[in-house]
Amino acid sequence: MNELTLPIVKKHLNSVQAKYLKQEHVDTLNKIAKDPEYGEEFVHIYIENMEAISSSSRFKQEHYINAVKFYTLLESGYNLTQSYMKVFPDRAERRREVNPETYEVVIRNEASRYNTSAIVNKIREFSSQPVKLLFRHVLLEAIETQAKLMRNSKSDHVRQKASEVLIRELKPDETKLEIGFDEETTSVIDDLRKAAEKLAISEMNSVKAGIPLNDISESIIIDVTPEEADE
Incomplete structure (x- = not known):
């Protein structure tokens, strides 16, 4: 796999973030990519989800790298606590020193909160998009x-x-026009069909009886006069 370079990463960032991107960040990325626990999967997730931070200036590069590491580990099968401790080993060790008795609970809660943080959710959101949309x-x-x-x-x-x-x-996608009818609409349509059948029979009988066609066409076909409501 080819290593990432500063120009390649910068072109995926907005102007503010590109300004603060340093070679040391890129060196960190390439170093992580060589770690068997992350590998090429880390680089793929990092590049494919750059839009997660390029759309906002509040996410720093360090925060994004950590979030990608965390998400990559989750995708690799590690649980929340394991992923969190691998990404933040120093933080985990401090928690152990301060709260040796409740250490596991504290780390588990921190991992859960980090998993629902804005930047991790952003990465999860973009990662769930279809590949066709991403590219x-x-x-x-x-x-x-x-x-x-x-x-x-x-x-x-x-x-x-x-x-x-x-x-x-x-070629435009073919669209199917599906029209649904409720029971009331179906009843009205059925009544109209029956009325049309009666009309056809009535006209045929009138013609047989010798009534002029003009008289038939000018007659009231269906009485649609609304009933007056009782006062």
Whole structure:
């Protein structure tokens, strides 16, 4: 795996955060990535969720790195307390020295609170997004490339394949129109159907009886006069 560099990380940050990003932060990232307990999974989560902190200036790089470490360990199968103690070993040791009798309970509560912190929830939120959504910018670049091939390639075969890809990716999703009816609406529709059947039979009988069509068309078909409410 290629190591992260300062320019690569900076391009994922907003201007304020990029200003304060140091080479030492990047060195820390690469060091963590070489740790078997984190590995490449850490780097993937770090890069894919940069938007979690780039959308806000209140999250510092150190906080984000710790949160990614914590989330990576959780994804690797460690429980909350184990993950918290691995990310914050010094903090865990201080708790042990101060409260040896209640140490385990204290650490467990701290781990639980950290798991629901804003930055960890941000990472969890972005990690749960579909991969297609996370990499939509790559999809747009690919579509643009296919469009150029379709227009400019000298090969008929390449133009045809590019066109097929564009049609497949840009074709609007088919939408099904589903209309639901409640019992009252269904009853009204059924009444109208029955009235239409009676009307057709009545017209047919009138024609057979020799009544002019004009008289039939001008007659009252369905009486829809509302009933007056009793006073």
